[in-house]
Amino acid sequence: MKDEAELPTGVEVYRFGAAGDRTVTDRAGTRPLGADEDLLRFIDDGQLAHYFVGDARTSPERPSNATYKLGVVAPHSAFTPHAHGGEHFVLSLGHASCGLFDERRDTAVDLRLTPGTMVRIPAMMPHSFGNRATTPLLILAANTGFGIDHEDYAITAAEADRRGAVELTKALLALEERAPDLTTTWRERVASRLRRLASRVDGSP
Template sequence: MPVRPVHAQDRIPDDIPGPVPRDLPGGVELYHLRPDGGILLADREGSRELGPEREFLRFIDDGQFAHYLVGDAATSPERPSNATVKLGVVGPRSAFTPHAHGGEHFVLSLGHAACGLYDEARGRVTDVPLAPGMLIRIPEMMPHSFANRGDTPLTILAANTGYGIDHEDYAITAAEAERRAASPGGSPAGGRTALAAEPRTDYRTLAAELRDIERAQRVHGIAATTVRERLAARLRRVAAALEVPR
């Protein structure tokens, strides 16, 4: 969506819902996270739809995107902002490559999603379905993969403690864990430990757990939305359309 001209009497575009002031102060940004997966941004200069061609960075995999709200891609313990907070867009019927983060991770899903997690205590992969408005906390170094069960782009709000996308420990995949396990010094024979607490992470164990999630994805695929969920999504889009002032 192109940036519209700004008029004194029309600071907020018609596609931003709800009773909002007609004149935003400078520096204030208003986001509309639409049920169809689109993200609209309004500020003093007008409105526009955020998209991959601008304002978005690659988010772990091709076809997945992120827009930082706090911190940036270069955030790290050496260049801290305490946490990074970003909007992410997950492609329809797609999942991230299984990975583990050096810091803890929070994800708020605004659509129908699922999170595959490796349960170390039980020695198995657990799939957690998520509905719109559900937020999941994932401890540091826990292998996981986030998936979009729907047929439209999924918007998420993701917060990571201490790491931006560019940091080497932001998302450690199985391939990267195997590379580290084979590097000089190797990994300890004991159990896997968090990077933040102990630098001697057992990358061989981590890689095996991530490969288990990959196998589960290949065998079971991405779970589909139910009839009830699809009906709820349609009703949510209708509700959003009714809320838009005309």
């Protein structure tokens, strides 16, 4: 990333490559996301995780009971089947397998996930993820803390003003007044077409 010096303090930009590589960029520059302090053991030996929100000790007894993390699954391997106490969403950035247990039919169901596929898994449903490729599989897993009906899920400028949050209202209004750039470059349009073609070849929707 050439313009990291332009990033505001505290902003981080993550990039996930098709070969399982991952980097993080901030004002200090770009570095691989994969140092010992960045990745934790994820259920099994050889599987890794990096928390963006929450941490390894997050639980219903702690206020930060919502997590969002990156998982790194070793080539041609799978997690030990397990279940979670809460629902979660998993976005696959590669070629994955997802084994689920259908309690109603009393049988296992296998899903083949292609890059860009996300699956919602209800609480306490037994499941496992596997990597079908020869390169590390990256997955993004989220456990939600606020539902969309919660008053703090999406605070608008009007709501911030109603609450008397002066600085927040000011910041939100500034964003509203700044027209976003909704155009794409010709390179981006070509890349988009190529990705769609690749999805058809890959068997994705």
